[in-house]
Amino acid sequence: xxxxxxxxEKENAGWVSPNYSKSRTVHxxxxxxxxxxxxxxxxxxxxxxxYKVLRTQILEATKEKGGNTIMITSALPGEGKTLTAINLAFxxxxxxxxxxxxxxxxxxxxxxxxxxxxxxxxxxIDHLVDDTPLSDLMIWPGIDKLTLISGGRSVAESTExxxxxxxxxxxxxxxxxxxxRYVFFDVPSILGGADTLDFVSLVDHVVVVVQYGVTxxxxxxxxxxxxxxxxxxxxxxxxxxxxPAHRD
Amino acid sequence: MEExxxxxxxxxxIVKRRRWAIVLPLCxxxxxxxxxxxxxPRIYRSTSxxxxxxxxxxxxxxxxxxxxxxxxxxxxxSQRVMSSQRLGEVIKRFNLYPDxxxxxxxxxVIDIMRKDIQFAxxxxxxxxRSRGGAPTPMTITFTLSYDGRSPQMVQQVxxxxxxxxxxENLKTRSERAKEASKFLDEETRTVQDQLAQVDAKIAQxxxxxxxxxxxLVPINIQTLDRVERDIDMLRQQLRTAKEREGYLQSQxxxxxxxxxxxxxxxxxxxxxxxxxxxxxYSDKHPDVKKMKAEIAELEQKVKVDPPRATGGRARFQPDDxxxxxxYISFAAQLSSVQAEISTLQRQIEDLNRKRNDYYARIEASPxxxxxxxxxxxERTNIQAKFDDMMKKxxxxxxxxxxxxxxxxxxxxxxxxxxxxxxxxxxxxxxxLLIGIFLGAGAGIGTxxxxxxxxxxxxxxxxxxxxxxxxxxxTVPVIVTARDVLRQRIMRKRFITVAIAACVIVLILFHFLxxxxxxxxxxxxxxx
Numbered sequence: 140x141x142x143x144x145x146x147x148e149k150e151n152a153g154w155v156s157p158n159y160s161k162s163r164t165v166h167x168x169x170x171x172x173x174x175x176x177x178x179x180x181x182x183x184x185x186x187x188x189x190y191k192v193l194r195t196q197i198l199e200a201t202k203e204k205g206g207n208t209i210m211i212t213s214a215l216p217g218e219g220k221t222l223t224a225i226n227l228a229f230x231x232x233x234x235x236x237x238x239x240x241x242x243x244x245x246x247x248x249x250x251x252x253x254x255x256x257x258x259x260x261x262x263x264i265d266h267l268v269d270d271t272p273l274s275d276l277m278i279w280p281g282i283d284k285l286t287l288i289s290g291g292r293s294v295a296e297s298t299e300x301x302x303x304x305x306x307x308x309x310x311x312x313x314x315x316x317x318x319x320r321y322v323f324f325d326v327p328s329i330l331g332g333a334d335t336l337d338f339v340s341l342v343d344h345v346v347v348v349v350q351y352g353v354t355x356x357x358x359x360x361x362x363x364x365x366x367x368x369x370x371x372x373x374x375x376x377x378x379x380x381x382x383p384a385h386r387d
Numbered sequence: 388m389e390e391x392x393x394x395x396x397x398x399x400x401i402v403k404r405r406r407w408a409i410v411l412p413l414c415x416x417x418x419x420x421x422x423x424x425x426x427x428p429r430i431y432r433s434t435s436x437x438x439x440x441x442x443x444x445x446x447x448x449x450x451x452x453x454x455x456x457x458x459x460x461x462x463x464x465s466q467r468v469m470s471s472q473r474l475g476e477v478i479k480r481f482n483l484y485p486d487x488x489x490x491x492x493x494x495x496v497i498d499i500m501r502k503d504i505q506f507a508x509x510x511x512x513x514x515x516r517s518r519g520g521a522p523t524p525m526t527i528t529f530t531l532s533y534d535g536r537s538p539q540m541v542q543q544v545x546x547x548x549x550x551x552x553x554x555e556n557l558k559t560r561s562e563r564a565k566e567a568s569k570f571l572d573e574e575t576r577t578v579q580d581q582l583a584q585v586d587a588k589i590a591q592x593x594x595x596x597x598x599x600x601x602x603l604v605p606i607n608i609q610t611l612d613r614v615e616r617d618i619d620m621l622r623q624q625l626r627t628a629k630e631r632e633g634y635l636q637s638q639x640x641x642x643x644x645x646x647x648x649x650x651x652x653x654x655x656x657x658x659x660x661x662x663x664x665x666x667x668y669s670d671k672h673p674d675v676k677k678m679k680a681e682i683a684e685l686e687q688k689v690k691v692d693p694p695r696a697t698g699g700r701a702r703f704q705p706d707d708x709x710x711x712x713x714y715i716s717f718a719a720q721l722s723s724v725q726a727e728i729s730t731l732q733r734q735i736e737d738l739n740r741k742r743n744d745y746y747a748r749i750e751a752s753p754x755x756x757x758x759x760x761x762x763x764x765e766r767t768n769i770q771a772k773f774d775d776m777m778k779k780x781x782x783x784x785x786x787x788x789x790x791x792x793x794x795x796x797x798x799x800x801x802x803x804x805x806x807x808x809x810x811x812x813x814x815x816x817x818x819l820l821i822g823i824f825l826g827a828g829a830g831i832g833t834x835x836x837x838x839x840x841x842x843x844x845x846x847x848x849x850x851x852x853x854x855x856x857x858x859x860x861t862v863p864v865i866v867t868a869r870d871v872l873r874q875r876i877m878r879k880r881f882i883t884v885a886i887a888a889c890v891i892v893l894i895l896f897h898f899l900x901x902x903x904x905x906x907x908x909x910x911x912x913x914x
Contacts, residue, residue: 176865186865193860223862346859349850352404355842356853363854373859376847380404380864 153235154283162277162286171256176222179229180282190230193375197227197346200372201321206343208314208322209372210244212335214362216328218350219377221250224325227346232285237319240277243289244324244338246297251289251325255280259290267305268294273312301337310341329362336365345371351379401838408837409830416829420822423813425899430812432505433541434532435549436802458508458526464559465506468551471497477551481544483535504548505532528801538807545804553798560797564790568783575776582773585766592762598748601756611745618738625731628724635721642714654685815900 144152169180178184201207211224228241243251243262252259259278265271276288300306313322324342326335339345345366349359363371402409439461467473474497478484484496491499508529512522531548535541593600598607661678668675844850847858897903 174867174869176867178865186863189860189862193862196857196859219862347856349844351861352841352843352845354844356844356850357842359844359850360854363856368856371856373857374847374850374854376844376850376858376861378864379861 149235162274162279164279164281165255165257165259167280167282168256175254175256177225177229177255179226182233187226187230190226193227194230194234197344197372201344204343207320208310208324208342209344209346210324210326210335210338210342211346211348212326212362213328213348213350214330214354214358215350216331218328218348218354220328220348221254221325223346223348223375223377224323225251225254228285228287228323229282231321231323232282237321238284238317239286240313240320240322241285241287241289242313242322242324243287244326244334245293246300246334247293247295247327247332249289249291249293251287252278255287255289262289262291263309264294264300265291266309267300267303273309298333298337301334301341307341329365330358339366339370343370346373346375347371348375348377350377353378401834405834405837408834409827412829412833413823413826416826417819417822420818420825421895423822424815424818427813427818428536429810430534430536431538431541431807431809432532432534432811433538433545433804433807434530434802435545435800435804436528436530437549437552438528438799438801439526440797440799460556460559461508461526461529464552464555467555467559468548469501469504473551474500477544477547480547481540483540483544503534505534506530507532531804533804534811542804542806549800549804553800556798561787561790564783564787568780568787571776571780571783575773575780578769578773578776582766582769585762585769589759589762589766592759596751596755596759599751599755601752601759604749604752607745607748607752611742611749614738614742614745618735618742621731621735621738625728625735628728628731632721632724632728635717635724639714639717639721642711642717650685650688654682657682657685819900 146154167180172180176186178186179190181187197209201209211220211227213220224241228239231237231239241251243249246264249259249262257278257280261271261276263276266273266276277286278288278290279286294300310322314320324338326338329335329347347359347363359374471494475493478488478496478500484499487496487499506529508526510524510526513525514522531545531552533541533545533548535544657678661675661682664672664675664678670676670679847861850856850858893903896906
């Protein structure tokens with residue numbers, strides 16, 4: 140892997156490239172991404188390797204059980220859910236056959252676009268409340284096979300919105316529009332509110348982020364007990380200070 | 388996590404993780420100890436060294452009456468010097484502890500002063516050749532120190548204390564010597580009285596038993612002997628005299644005094660005849676009657692001159708004028724002999740009495756001797772005691788002189804209290820060291836507590852084990868270029884601050900604790 144594949148090489152290998160003409164296009168600043176630790180986009184970054192391992196594990200789990208919607212959450216706020224979701228989306232988008240949709244499911248605080256360093260005035264709420272078409276929400280960040288939804292306003296009655304039928308339909312549409320598409324939802328922490336507990340019923344799989352050396356084991360236990368265990372693929376132990384990364 | 392066997396690596400990780408929990412209490416406590424060293428009052432100490440000198444004149448010549456070991460005496464002197472009264476005087480004189488005196492009672496202040504006074508005896512092992520055996524520790528010098536806040540005051544008080552010891556020693560010794568001397572004097576006087584009493588008793592005894600005294604026994608025996616011999620001699624004489632008397636009487640009997648003596652002889656014959664007749668006849672017989680008449684006639688005749696008629700034993704009678712010259716001569720001799728005999732008998736009686744007297748004396752002697760001997764023995768004992776006491780008294784007087792002249796064991800100040808240049812307290816290095824140790828303890832304690840209470844997850848296996856869900860991946864901390872830059876700036880800042888802190892600490896150490904040049908010199912000497 141001394142150099143990146145060219146577009147032609149990728150297409151020869153079965154590269155599927157959807158048409159993003161309908162989506163808004165934003166330009167990502169690599170410097171901002173680097174500062175915000177979005178390493179998934181840099182193929183040579185040391186940490187990117189870890190996300191590849193994670194990707195493989197998720198692929199295996201999803202192939203086994205089926206389903207393509209994955210929710211990234213954690214027990215407590217601030218454990219690195221958003222960053223994990225972003226890096227995971229970036230890493231998945233590098234796969235030849237899969238396309239990826241990254242959705243900011245935190246209706247109270249949209250954070251993905253801020254982390255990636257661009258502005259966006261439309262998000263899920265606009266679709267649910269104002270009936271903005273889904274295609275208007277989609278943003279193409281200039282990365283092949285990756286689209287994302289993030290930005291716009293936030294609301295207080297987020298839980299009710301998540302429980303709405305529109306939300307269910309929306310998720311269904313996301314799941315089924317493209318085959319081989321993986322949808323990642325960045326949602327609030329489990330113990331932070333009711334949103335995630337409702338969101339769980341909409342998705343196929345859950346990945347729980349645990350911050351190394353910070354999250355108490357009891358909190359994790361409590362959080363996991365609140366959601367259906369069979370949907371949980373596993374944990375991501377985040378921000379480890381152990382130098383040699385564990386690769387199970 | 389608690390049940391795990393921890394490796395050194397785990398501990399290193401913990402230390403790394405909890406470095407601030409360790410470092411901050413450490414620095415805090417150390418800083419606190421540093422402040423304590425600055426805040427604590429400076430205590431100065433001044434010390435006098437006092438030498439215990441042995442007596443100048445060898446003890447073989449003059450034995451001191453003050454005995455006991457130097458340590459014991461020092462203890463007793465200490466007790467006296469440390470008495471509340473003495474210390475109270477010193478406190479008043481130097482106006483010590485002005486603050487405390489306002490708050491506390493006198494006794495409490497004196498107690499505090501006692502604590503500020505240090506007494507230390509310096510002993511050496513000495514082999515006493517005269518006594519032999521193992522070396523015994525002997526106090527040769529002692530030091531007296533006084534702690535206080537003012538160097539000048541401390542020096543003065545230390546000197547005063549030393550002089551108090553000297554004074555007290557001198558006083559005690561001379562007093563003791565004087566007392567010993569006085570005691571001995573009194574004892575001697577008592578013994579002397581006893582001696583006089585016994586002497587009087589002996590005199591009385593002698594007076595009472597003047598003749599039976601044992602020393603007179605030989606003389607008594609001798610005298611008795613002589614008396615007996617005299618008695619013997621007198622008896623001899625008596626016998627001779629009696630023999631002569633008998634002879635003379637027989638001679639005298641043969642010589643008739645005068646004519647009348649014929650009638651008498653006849654009378655006798657008639658009387659004998661009458662007795663003869665009476666045995667045969669009654670009184671009425673004519674023969675008997677005739678005989679009786681004849682006798683009566685004769686008696687009548689003899690009665691005219693009774694002495695002549697008596698006959699029988701011739702007796703000298705002055706009025707009886709014998710007319711026979713031979714008779715007269717013998718009679719004279721006889722009467723002289725008779726006189727001699729009576730004299731002799733009287734003399735013998737006298738001597739016998741005398742002899743009995745001497746016997747009694749000699750018999751009484753052993754009993755008297757016993758009592759006399761007892762008395763003499765008592766006297767000899769008392770005399771010996773008296774002699775001994777006299778000798779001791781003389782010695783005690785010399786010893787008293789020794790103490791008076793200060794030739795006995797004495798204290799000499801060999802190192803008077805000096806003005807202290809540096810405080811002895813607070814012991815800055817010790818306090819700082821304690822600060823470091825306590826700080827380290829506090830740091831380690833805090834870290835351990837934090838580690839113990841930490842329920843967070845560090846081991847992915849643990850998480851899997853607990854929740855039966857796999858850990859998909861462990862994502863390391865993502866270090867960005869900006870992080871590296873920030874860290875570098877922080878490090879630079881930290882190094883600057885650390886260097887500044889070191890310099891400040893060194894400067895403070897130099898001025899407050901120890902000159903750095905001296906410290907360097909000490910360190911190089913040690914190494």
